[in-house]
Amino acid sequence: MVSRYCDARAVTVLSVTPMKILSFVLLFSALAVPLRAQTIDDGIMMTAGSLQTGEIYTRDTWNQYWEGTLKRTNGNIGTITTQSNALSAVYGFTNRLMVVGMVPYVWTRPSQGVLQGQGGMQDMTIGGKYAFIERSSAKYGALRAIVAVSGSFPLSSYTPDFAPLSIGTQSQRISPRLTLNYQTDTGVYLTGTTSYTRRADVTLDRPYYFTDNQFFLTNRVEMPNVADYTVAVGYLKHDLNTHVTFSQQTTQGGGDIRRQDAPFVSNRVNFSKIGAMAMYPIPKINAVAFQFAVAHVLDGRNVGQSTTFSFGFLYSRAAQRRLIR
C-alpha cells in the first residue's frame, strides 16, 4: 500500500477544537478544527505534487462556562451548540514545503432563552509549512522540525459582538508556529507544537464599550495575542493514524467576563484540553480516509467547558510522478 504521506512516520496533532463558547474562542476552532490530520500544526508533510482535500463536520457543546474564573451555568442560554462544516485542501509543492487552506461554515444555537443563533461563513485560513530538519537513523528513529505560518481573515461580515453566539471574532490573525516530531520504527510518535497568534483590532458597530475595567470611547477593540501549545502521543502505521493530545491556550491580555455579564470579543480566553483522534483509510477506497476526533476542556477561563466531536472524510490524490512511476 502506498502511503498518502511522503513519510509514513508522520504525525498528526489533534488540533484543539475549542468550545466556541465565547465568540472568541472560535478563533482557535477556525485555525484548528478543519485542518485536523493534514493541518498546519501536525508533523505531517505531503509528497511533492500530492493533494489532499477534506470535509469535516464538528459539533461542540457546553452548558457550563467560566465567568472569569467562576464556573457556572446560565439559564438564559442553556447549552450552546456550535457546529461547523469545513472544507480543506493541502498541497505539497515539494516533500518539504506544503500549503494548507480551509473555509468553515459555522452556526450556533442556544438550547434555552430568547437569543437567536447565528450562522455564516467564518474565517478563511491559509498557511504554509516547511520541514527545515529531516533526520532519520535506523537506531534512533526519525526526527523532523517544521516551521509554519498561517493567516486567517473573515469571509463574511458576521457580528463579533454577540458572544457567545457570534460565529467568530472578525479579527485577522497571523500565527507563526514551530513543530517537532519524533517517530520510532514501531510506529509510535511524539509531537510537540507551539504557536503565537497576533490578532488585528476588531471594529464593533457601537461607539464605546466597557471591558477589562475600562470604558473605551471608540469602536475599535485591541485584541490580545494568543499563545498555545499541544503535545501528542500517537501511533502511525499502515495508514492507521491515531493519537491522544493535551493542549493549552493562553491569551496574553484581555479582561474577564464580569459577574452576570456577557462575554466580550477581547476577553482573556484560556483553556487546557485533552483530545483523541483516529484516522483510517476506508477499505477498498484507499484514496479516502475516515477521521474521527473528540476533545474535552479540562479547565478554562472565560470559556465554555466544551466537549467536541468531529468526523470527516479526506480524499488524497497521490503525486502524478508517483502514478507514472
Place this chain on the structure above:
Amino acid sequence: MKTFALALTIALTPALAAAANNDPGAGSWQMIVLSSPTQFSVPAPLSTTSIAYQTELAAIRSAQAQITDGQRTAITYWSKGGVLAWNQLLLEFVARADLPPAPRADGTYPAPDANNPFADPMFPFGNPPYASRAYSYVTVAQYEALKVAWYYKYLYNRPSPSAVDRGIKALVPTNDLPAYPSEDAVVAGVTVEILKLLFPTMVDEINAKAAEQQMSAYLSGKASASDLAAGLALGQAIAPVFIARAKGDGMGAAGSPAGIPALSAATAARGEVPWQSLEIPARPPMLPLFGKVKAWMMTPDDVLKERPGAPPSTSSGQMARELAEVKDAVTHLTREQLAIVYNWADGVSTATPPGHWNFIAWPYVQQSGFSEVRVARTFALLNMALHDAAVGCWDAKFAYFNPRPSQLDPEIRTVIGLPNFPSYVSGHSTYSAAAADVLSYLFPAGAASFDAMKEEAAISRLYGGIHYRSDIEVGKTHGKRIGDYTLRFALHDGADR
C-alpha cells in the same frame, strides 16, 4: 487615562477655542432646586494686594517651576472643562455599574444593597432608569452650584492668579472669568458628595479625580488656594440639598416587586396577557415603581396626564400584525440593520441610552465655546429631560404591563438581550425623543442629525426583536411631550440668549 485620551478623538475641536461669553449674568438665571444664590454665603475674598494673597501667588509660581509631566497631562485633560470631564467619567461609572444581579442557586435574585455596596451584587445596578437619575442629579447639582458660584464671582470680581501676576503662566486659555470662588472646586465639591451617594464603591477614584481637577486649576494659573477653598466649601455646602432630595425621591422603594402579582392579575382581568419575565430563572422586573420617582420638570399629575393611551390589545388583529412585523424583521435582518441594533443596544455594561445621548452631546459642547455654567446648563437640561422620560416611560410600562414580542410568540428570537420589563412604551424611543427635543433647542444646527439619530435608535428596537411598532411610535411622541416640559423651562430661565 487611556479611556479619556480616546475621548478626545470624539471631538477634535479644542475645548477652549474661544470662550465667547462668560455669561456674567448666570447668577440670576432661574434655579431648579435651590431658591437663590444667597441661600449660601461665600465670604468676601482677600484683596489681591494683601500679603496673604501674595503669598498664595508665590506658592503658585513655585509650583509651576516644578511642574511634572503627569501634572501637565492632568491639566490638558481637565482643560476641556470640569463639567464635560465629569460627564465623561460619569458614563464610565455607569457602564461599570451596569450589571444585573446574578441569580442565587435557588433561582431567586439578590437585590443590590446601598448599605453594603461592595457585596455581590454590588450597589448600584446602573440600569437605564438608575443611570438617567444619576446623570440628572450630578448635572443639575453642578448647574445649580455653578449659578451660585457665578453670582459670587461677579459680586467679588477677583481675577485669576495668572491675570494678577505676570510671573504666573496661564497654562490653559484665559477668559477673564473672575476666579473667586473657583468653578473647578465648586464642581469638584458638589460632584464628589453626590457621586459618593450614587456610586459608593467608586469613592476612591472619585476623590482622586476631584483632587486632580483642583490641582490642575491651581497649577494652570486659574485658581489660587483661597479660590479653591471657597469653591470647595461652596460645592460641599450645596450638595446636601441634592442628597436630601435624592434620599426622598422614591428611588429607594422603586425596586420593590411586592405589587407585581396584583399588577399581573389586574392586567389579566382586563383581558390582556400580562408581562412575564423570560429570563431563566424568572427575574422580577426592573424597578417596577420607578414611574413614581420624583421627576424634575413634571409633577406626579403631569406624569399621569402624559401617560399614553393603552397599547393594542394582546388579542387584537393589530397586535397580531405588529407581532408578525417584529418576527419578520428580526428573522431577515440586513447587515446594516444589525449594525443599527448594536449601535444603539446600550445594554449591560454600557452607559445606557441616557448616557448615549450625553455622548452624542459631547462634540457639540466642545465646539460650542460655552461658558462652564452654560455647559452645565446644557447637560442639566438634557438629563432632566432624560430622567423625566425614564419616569414617564416606566409609569406607562407598569400601567399596562404589556408582554414582549418573544412572550407572545416564542419563535421570535432576539439579537440582543431582552430587557426584563414590560414592552410598552419603548424606553429607547422615549429617551431619544426627549433628548433630541432638548438638544435641538440647545444646538439648532444639529437638529436634523438629532432627529435622524432618534429615529434610528427607536427603530433599532424593532429590528432587535424586542419592541412592537406601537411601542416605538407612541414612545417617540411621549418622549417629545416630556422633553417639552424641560424646554418650556429653558425658554424662560434667563439664559436664553
